[in-house]
Amino acid sequence: MRAWLYLIGGLVAFGVVATPGLLVLLFFGGSSDDVMLASLATLMLVSGIAVVTMRDIIRCGLAMIVCFLALAGIYVILRAPIVAAAQVIIYIGAISVLVLFAIMLTQDKIAPARLVFQTQALPAAIAAIVLAVLIALAGVGTDWPGAVDRLSIATVAVANQLFDEYVLPFEVVSVLLLAAVVGGVFLAKREPTRRDEDSV
Amino acid sequence: MGLADNIDIYLALAGALFAIGTFGFLARRNAISMLMSIELMLNAVNLAIVTFGAFEPALQGDGPIIALMVMAVAAAEATVGLAIVIAIFRNRRTPLVDEYDAMRR
Numbered sequence: 001m002r003a004w005l006y007l008i009g010g011l012v013a014f015g016v017v018a019t020p021g022l023l024v025l026l027f028f029g030g031s032s033d034d035v036m037l038a039s040l041a042t043l044m045l046v047s048g049i050a051v052v053t054m055r056d057i058i059r060c061g062l063a064m065i066v067c068f069l070a071l072a073g074i075y076v077i078l079r080a081p082i083v084a085a086a087q088v089i090i091y092i093g094a095i096s097v098l099v100l101f102a103i104m105l106t107q108d109k110i111a112p113a114r115l116v117f118q119t120q121a122l123p124a125a126i127a128a129i130v131l132a133v134l135i136a137l138a139g140v141g142t143d144w145p146g147a148v149d150r151l152s153i154a155t156v157a158v159a160n161q162l163f164d165e166y167v168l169p170f171e172v173v174s175v176l177l178l179a180a181v182v183g184g185v186f187l188a189k190r191e192p193t194r195r196d197e198d199s200v
Numbered sequence: 201m202g203l204a205d206n207i208d209i210y211l212a213l214a215g216a217l218f219a220i221g222t223f224g225f226l227a228r229r230n231a232i233s234m235l236m237s238i239e240l241m242l243n244a245v246n247l248a249i250v251t252f253g254a255f256e257p258a259l260q261g262d263g264p265i266i267a268l269m270v271m272a273v274a275a276a277e278a279t280v281g282l283a284i285v286i287a288i289f290r291n292r293r294t295p296l297v298d299e300y301d302a303m304r305r
Contacts, residue, residue, distance in 0.1 A: 024203060028202075028203060030202050030203050030204075031202050031204065033202065033203075033204035034202045034203040034204045036204075037203060037204045037209070038203065041209075041213050044213070044217065045213075045216055045217070045220070048217055048220040048221075048240055049220055051220075051224065051233075051236055051237070051240060052220055052221070052223055052224030052227070052228065052233070052237055052240075057230055057232060057233060060233060060236060061236065064236050064239065064240070067240065067243070068243065071217075071243055071246075071247060074210075074213070074247065075247075075250055077204055078210070078250055078251060078254040079254060080250050080253065080254060080263070080264050080267075082264055082268075083246075083250050083264045083267050083268065086267075086268055086271055087246075087271070090271045090272075090274075090275055091239075091243070091271070091274075094275060095239060095274065095275055095278045098278055098279065098282055099232065099235070099236060099239075099278065099282065101282075102232055102235075102282040102285060102286060103232055105286055105289070106231075106232060106285065106286060106289045106295040107295065115229060116228065116229065116230075117227045117228060117229065118226075118227055118228070118229050118297075118298055120226065120227065121226075121227040123226075124222075124223050124226035124227040125223055125227065127222070127223075127226065128219040128220065128222045128223035128226070129219065131215075131218070131219045131222055132215050132216050132218075132219030132220075134215075135211070135212075135214075135215030135216075135218065135219070136211070136212040136215045136216070139207075139208055139211030139212055139214075139215060140208045140211070140212065144207055144255065144256070148255065148257065149205050149255075150204070150205055150254050150255065151254060151255070151257060151260050153253065153254065153260060153261070153263070153264055157260075157261050158261055158264050158265060161261040161262070161265060162265050162268075166265050169269055173269060173272045173273070176272070176273065176276050177272060177275065177276055179276070180275070180276035180277075180279045180280055181279065183279070183280050183283065184279040184280055184282075184283040185283075186283075187280065187283035187284055187286075187287045188283040188286050188287060190290070
């Protein structure tokens with residue numbers, strides 16, 4: 001019985017994601033990029049809303065992985081394959097696993113709390129909608145000078161620039177990551193009792 | 201000019217994702233949910249950066265590099281943020297931020 005429910009749910013989810021692509025294909029006669037963009041954008045927004053509204057936090061974490069994956073697809077459409085690969089490796093491979101481990105470490109048996117949202121959820125929703133409309137208006141209303149068709153970003157060019165012009169930020173980032181690893185271990189390890197400091 | 205060749209689509213998408221993250225950060229009670237919302241906001245900013253890199257010829261190589269730097273900083277932020285949440289959880293035995301009221305009493 002449950003398996004049928006999962007199957008129907010999967011079909012409904014597939015329909016929700018595939019419908020915008022089909023609509024674009026039928027009414028605008030878009031290219032394959034347009035169809036993929038419509039479907040991936042829908043998948044990203046739906047899973048993003050699922051991240052912030054779902055009750056069970058482990059499902060929020062899994063929806064976040066879907067959101068990151070859809071975003072990696074959009075990077076491919078933007079012809080930035082190096083960013084898409086880094087998105088999959090860093091966000092899906094590293095950060096999502098970190099978040100899922102933290103969820104498992106901090107949730108107790110009565111995991112889904114009775115109240116998911118704080119008391120200011122409604123003003124927060126209004127503020128978020130206003131923010132989305134403002135950003136969309138500002139982005140659409142501005143006439144971006146020099147914005148042409150999509151340029152394809154060659155990975156070799158990125159590599160040359162990264163290790164030539166941006167070599168200092170690259171090295172600084174490695175120091176930052178080392179500091180984050182040390183800080184993470186220091187913060188998360190159990191605090192020893194500080195008897196000798198108290199007695200001084 | 202197709203849908204995927206329009207810079208406005210990507211910017212509106214980035215704005216929508218950023219707004220979703222803002223809502224989650226303001227409205228959720230769970231500290232880890234708030235951190236996940238921050239990740240969504242960082243991803244929205246990354247999408248805008250890569251969009252500008254893909255559409256502005258002057259930024260063609262710089263956009264992806266800045267996006268990669270943002271990803272590295274996001275990884276560092278997630279490490280330290282989750283470690284702080286786990287440390288607080290060990291003291292207070294709850295991940296809900298509205299029960300962290302030690303400074304209010």
